[in-house]
Amino acid sequence: xxxxxxxxxxxxxxxxxxxxxxxxxxxxxxxxxxxxxxxxxxxxxxxxxxxxxxxxxxxxxxxxxxxxxxxxxxxxxxxxxxxxxxxxxxxxxxxxxxxxxxxxxxxxxxxxxxxxxxxxxxxxxxxxxxxxxxxxxxxxxxxxxxxxxxxxxxxxxxxxxxxxxxxxxxxxxxxxxxxxxxxxxxxxxxxxxxxxxxxxxxxxxxxxxxxxxxxxxxxxxxxxxxxxxxxxxxxxxxxxxxxxxxxxxxxxxxxxxxxxxxxxxxxxxx
Amino acid sequence: xxxxxxxxxxxxxxxxxxxxxxxxxxxxxxxxxxxxxxxxxxxxxxxxxxxxxxxxxxxxxxxxxxxxxxxxxxxxxxxxxxxxxxxxxxxxxxxxxxxxxxxxxxxxxxxxxxxxxxxxxxxxxxxxxxxxxxxxxxxxxxxxxxxxxxx
Numbered sequence: 001x002x003x004x005x006x007x008x009x010x011x012x013x014x015x016x017x018x019x020x021x022x023x024x025x026x027x028x029x030x031x032x033x034x035x036x037x038x039x040x041x042x043x044x045x046x047x048x049x050x051x052x053x054x055x056x057x058x059x060x061x062x063x064x065x066x067x068x069x070x071x072x073x074x075x076x077x078x079x080x081x082x083x084x085x086x087x088x089x090x091x092x093x094x095x096x097x098x099x100x101x102x103x104x105x106x107x108x109x110x111x112x113x114x115x116x117x118x119x120x121x122x123x124x125x126x127x128x129x130x131x132x133x134x135x136x137x138x139x140x141x142x143x144x145x146x147x148x149x150x151x152x153x154x155x156x157x158x159x160x161x162x163x164x165x166x167x168x169x170x171x172x173x174x175x176x177x178x179x180x181x182x183x184x185x186x187x188x189x190x191x192x193x194x195x196x197x198x199x200x201x202x203x204x205x206x207x208x209x210x211x212x213x214x215x216x217x218x219x220x221x222x223x224x225x226x227x228x229x230x231x232x233x234x235x236x237x238x239x240x241x242x243x244x245x246x247x248x249x250x251x252x253x254x255x256x257x258x259x260x261x262x263x264x265x266x267x268x269x270x
Numbered sequence: 271x272x273x274x275x276x277x278x279x280x281x282x283x284x285x286x287x288x289x290x291x292x293x294x295x296x297x298x299x300x301x302x303x304x305x306x307x308x309x310x311x312x313x314x315x316x317x318x319x320x321x322x323x324x325x326x327x328x329x330x331x332x333x334x335x336x337x338x339x340x341x342x343x344x345x346x347x348x349x350x351x352x353x354x355x356x357x358x359x360x361x362x363x364x365x366x367x368x369x370x371x372x373x374x375x376x377x378x379x380x381x382x383x384x385x386x387x388x389x390x391x392x393x394x395x396x397x398x399x400x401x402x403x404x405x406x407x408x409x410x411x412x413x414x415x416x417x418x419x420x421x
Binding site for chain 1: 320321324325327328348351352355356358359360362363365366367368369370406407
């Protein structure tokens with residue numbers, strides 16, 4: 001397994017170095033391992049030796065890309081994207097958060113093991129430059145959750161959300177949470193000064209606000225210090241959105257955000 | 271709490287142009303409907319953000335109704351089309367979370383449909399009565415405070 005990752009890392013480093021020489025780029029954003037073994041996004045400039053890449057643990061590079069683009073709108077940036085990152089960029093682009101024309105994407109396919117770890121049904125970007133797209137994986141955690149009757153589900157979430165320390169980590173790490181004023185900080189939606197935060201409105205508001213944007217990268221769940229399985233909630237909402245409105249998150253920049261528009265196909269059941 | 275002594279607390283968000291007038295029509299027609307519904311008049315059903323519904327449940331409602339104009343009749347041309355996507359998605363979220371989606375109802379009631387308004391509210395109240403109280407906060411009392419009844 002580690003040999004596999006090592007081979008992928010070497011190939012990725014080669015492709016990055018190639019892109020840096022071929023294209024007129026300011027740099028390429030990719031997670032890099034620091035001295036303590038943790039990963040953080042790094043901007044490799046042309047001429048810099050591409051070393052210490054961190055494929056595992058992966059660090060989703062979207063926040064770094066958005067910030068870099070906001071600070072330097074003219075810069076042509078390269079970025080290494082996995083499937084979820086690429087779909088996230090599509091959703092950000094249609095909401096004017098990134099300019100795809102100034103980005104050069106280097107598509108990295110997840111390994112079959114990584115896909116199974118995430119239970120990911122789309123473990124590769126639209127264009128794969130490094131690696132081989134694995135088959136979609138089944139999400140056993142979600143399948144198991146769906147077997148619970150309603151009362152058990154609510155009890156499940158009650159226990160999970162009781163551990164929330166309201167660090168806002170899920171919101172802050174999320175590339176799709178770019179609102180300047182967040183409803184979770186507004187006392188008329190969520191009572192302030194309570195710990196754990198008001199059950200269940202705190203988490204349900206976030207789940208509702210990410211509908212149509214969440215691509216299921218799982219950054220929120222990894223960032224959660226309490227280990228709340230947030231992706232169950234968001235994955236199921238994404239599946240419902242596709243089933244009801246036919247909106248596949250991250251499919252195309254030309255599809256307008258599903259809930260913010262007037263188009264109505266009359267498929268919804270209420 | 272015994273189910274037969276349970277009086278559902280229902281909040282209805284009614285659009286100003288159709289459904290609120292429809293409720294008015296029911297009143298003018300002396301039509302009887304359960305007094306469990308507390309009506310909040312909004313300018314448009316499209317104004318009813320999912321957050322607002324969630325907060326209503328959070329504050330102790332057992333059921334929430336969102337009533338708006340029929341398609342094509344929206345005073346703002348398209349507000350109800352947005353509602354027609356948001357509220358069903360919210361119902362899905364409630365279901366995933368473990369709240370019966372039947373506790374949230376979206377219906378179209380026009381200004382002349384007093385009869386329909388009374389029927390919809392009666393039927394919804396019966397649904398909630400059957401489902402029982404929404405016990406989101408078991409530690410808190412689920413009986414309505416004396417001041418919280420309909421004035």
